[in-house]
Amino acid sequence: MYNGNSIGVVVTSYNEEPFVGEVIETVPSYVDRIYAVDDASPDGSWAEIQRVAKRLNADGERDGTAEMESESESEPAHAVADGGDNRRVVPIRHEENRGYGGAVKTGYERAAADGIDVVAVMNGDGQMDPTILDRIIDPVVTGEADYAKGNRLLYRDDREGMSTFRFVGNAILSGLSKFASGYWTISDPQNGYTAISRETIEELDLDEITDEYGFLNHILTHLNVNDCRVADVSMSAIYGDEESSIRYVPFIRYVSLLLLGSFYWRLKRQYVIERFHPAALFYSTGTAGLAVGSSGLAGSIAQAARGRGGFTGALASILTILVGLVSLGVAIAMDAEENEDLQCTWYEDSAGREQARSEAVAQSAQAETTESESGSGSGSESVAAADVDGVAADADAGTDAAGTDTADTTDSGSDSNTESETETDTSIEQPAEPSPARSFE
Template sequence: MKNNTLIILPAYNEELTIGSVVALAKKFGDVLVVDDGSFDRTSQIARESGAIVLRHEVNKGKGCALKTGFKYALSKGYDIVVCLDSDGQHNPDEIPLLLDPIVKGEADLVIGSRYLNESKKEIPIYRRLGLWVLNTMTRMAASVEVDSQSGFRAMNRKALESLDLSSDGYAIETDMIVQASERGIRLMEVPITVRYDVPNKHKKNPLTHGFGVLSDIVSLIGYKRPLLLFSILGMMSFSIAGILFFWALKPYYTEGRVYLTQIIGAGIFTIIGIQLFVAGLTLNVLAKMVRE
């Protein structure tokens, strides 16, 4: 099975860790490093460590790097693809944990989860909150509860050929789960360990990075399940309208008057809520027509 397995490492400025990750991963299959526009020695060290290297001349995003790797895997006839991060957070020695359900024919897509063992206790507080939000949004989009942002995952050729991924950034991991749930791809989680004391762990601001991923996932939900998204927005609008109505009428029982500004605001938010529901219904019909 080793000769039929490709391990894909998307990498951006990971010269400090890429060599050791490649060396450990080589035990379980061929290693492909997709250098996503690094300006350090990532490509050189990866190649010297025994990896196949494909390089983007400019940084295009993790999603683009993975899609480059998937395209290569399909063209070379690999049966199984494993994805893991290049920064040392994931332990390549745990690759067999992800391969086992696929080899046994129990799953098509296997995700390494931080929530199935004690690893969740190691997650920093700010990450826990962010992951909870992103996992919740993914559950809304795909109706499955998994560690949606785990970059440590494996899939067989059936899954690889079934997926038509559109995301270019980190939302590709949610995109993969949504499509798997829609296309009958069998999904399974296995417990993994994750390290957070790695070099370059804050290459991006956690807040802006989290909001960026959330924005991409919301857009994905809007495309896949518009009625759900617009219903949530509509309920939020109606809730604001209810609060304003209460605020406007509260002085009526004590002073015999109402706040006109709040009444107008409540009416506006009520109209917005109705329009959001109508838009969701319309887009839901259009989305079904496009899929059919």
């Protein structure tokens, strides 16, 4: 349990024999159930999952942690479970390969059937830090988001572990996903470190979402159509010894076509069928303007190359392109405003930023302390001199009243000096740069 919510983690695996066991073992203890889904791997991934599950479930029975009872005795379609339903680790194996999205959906369906409140996904390749799982699930647990995902692009130091090739590919897919999904401030759509509420799983039509690697992009469009709130959570890119099996050129081509279809499907559902919105008109005008203008400009250039003029046609084509660009800009602005309330960014400092900030604050505090001690020393010397003069005056006057007045003056000076030191201490305690709080935009 985590803050009153039952937590499940779907661990997806396809040919992850060297890594999947450790991923399962390092899932935090507050997670109630782990759904380890093997997508018909030809290597020893399934045997490794069974081995780790058997040991962890046996440990859970001994210490009494395996207490949850399943609300369903049936398995999702195309899946075979290994054992009962009262264990911490539930191994599930597909009889045939269905793809990454199919593995995630199997875990979602089983977790929802078991009544798990929040379901996270951690891939079996060991590239997702289990120590930040609480940050991934927090927006969903607090109810401020229905779906949360990691984002490795929010801060520069988070991108240090990402190659230029990966970054460029991710940036391209981020731009396409913004158009398709309508979440204009959400980026890094390929990040599979996610969390979702049970209610959202039950609301989505999972059968309509692709089983392939485009699942992460495709689900965002379906979340938007269902008015689900999505949160981006900053995290660092981690790439270990695992080699990606994705062929990026075919993958980007496939996902681009998928997102194009998703874009038109979303516009039709949101801005035509459910209600008419002028964004649909501006998107149509913009697309037509760019297509007609570009085609006309290409024809005019070809005519000019053959010495047949074409200046007037080129000018008209350029104006048409400009109209198309302006229309697209208006459409994007309308679309972004319409979906503004469905997206938020969960800002968190990474360990490196937090350490750097702490060191900067410590150095600043040390410098202020040195200055304060120097100032306090001068103040003490002044007070001491005043005390000597006061004693001399008392001796000359020979009166108790004068001594009393001098003591009062000395006490007042001490109080003033104490207040000065208190103010100095207070200023030391204030950090030089406030740590960014979790905020939502």
